[in-house]
Amino acid sequence: MISFKYLISRLKDVKIKDIVSVFPMIAAGAASVFFKRKYENTWLICEEPGEARDNGYNFFGYMRKEHPEIQTVYAIRKKSVDYLKVSKVGKCVEYGSIKHWLIYFTCKYNISSQKGGKPNAALCSFMELNGIFKTKNIFLQHGITINNVRWLYRDRSKIDLFITSTLPEYEYIKKNFGYPSETVVLTGMPRFDSLHNIEVNKKKIVIMPTWRYWFNLKSKRNANVDSKIENSEYLNCWLELLSSSDLKDIINKYKLEVIFYPHRNMQQYIEVFDKVGQYITVADWRKFDIQELLKSSAMLVTDYSSVFFDMVYMKKPVIFYQFDEEKYRKYQYDEGYFDYHNTSFGNSYKKYLDVCNKIEEYAKRNFEVDQNFIDEHKATFKYWDVNNSRRVYEAIQNMERK
Helix, strand or coil: CCCHHHHHHHHHHCCHHHHHCHHHHHHHHHHHHHHHHHHCCCEEEECCCCCCCCHHHHHHHHHHHHCCCCCEEEEECCCCCCHHHHHCCCCEEECCCHHHHHHHHHCCEEEECCCCCCCCHHHHHHHHHCCCCCCCEEECCCCCCCCECHHHCHHHCCCCEEEECCHHHHHHHHHHCCCCCCCEEECCCHHHHHCCCCCCCCCEEEECCCCCCCCCCCCCCCCCCCCCCCCCHHHHHHHHHHCCHHHHHHHHHHCCEEEECCCHHHHHHHHHHCCCCCCEEECCCCCCCHHHHHHHCCEEEECCCCCHHHHHHCCCCEEEECCCHHHHHHHCCECCCCCCCCCCCEEEECCHHHHHHHHHHHHHCCCCCCHHHHHHHHHHCCCCCCCHHHHHHHHHHHHHHC
């Protein structure tokens, strides 16, 4: 059961939408007794409320194609740009609606790429952690866990099956996060199934930094550090790279296409990147699919985002631009098992000019990786095939038999 101290610490993050959600929750709870038989074998799947692009969507597609005998429902907002796409795959329910709550209360499994992939993350987590309500949660993850993410510890998360994708990640979570060994499984992420036999544009680079807690996002607990993105170190350093004449010269010299894709949580600030040169495309998440960008690109520049593993999985080079590493470790995530400074997957730099020089180095050799990269790839990924979704399905079935 969750500690009283931790509960109190979370009360400051309660929002109006959490309070409003109490009403459909109560209505659905009262009605659930009448719908138990209808949904008791349902697999409820989702990602973020308005998205269908990640492991949830890929696993939903797999289930509809390979196991149509199992009733699967995808939760997503009808106003989402992805709604039409996913509704063609299978049955959908409005995210956060009474019906979503109803299925959540009565389904066999709640499967999500997000820890908070539920009708209301705050309310559901409170009920689950305190034993008020129990459902079986399958955590697909939306990226490979590389940091010491404390909110994923067993005492703060009701996870019945924890999906992992690399050998180091699997061992780290099993050893440090407090779950029974059978809860953590190594299958690979469902979206990896689509990362084979791809067409790569050897002239395209995608730049995709991760987010920062302290920019007035969902949590304001670290708002004492650069609480405004304007004039922040984060903005200044990325603009220094994106607007540099050095990068522009490299782009022109090698006829490169560069896409800058801010993290989903940073998209609300996309207008502050208007100062980048016209030779760079600033990507709006509603118009660009991350997976399609990664598949078609020859190289990735990021800071700490675990999305780099998707590129590495496809055997493509990565550059890490880490100008604020000390601050990131102090205010966002504790360091985990992965050492950015000791890997063949990519080099870490604090200065934009070093990043530019490395981009040119890769461009000269057509973005090919070396043998050290290949060796580390083999040691990292137990599976490199198109059967990741199938292994997730089998892991869920094995859990059912135990």
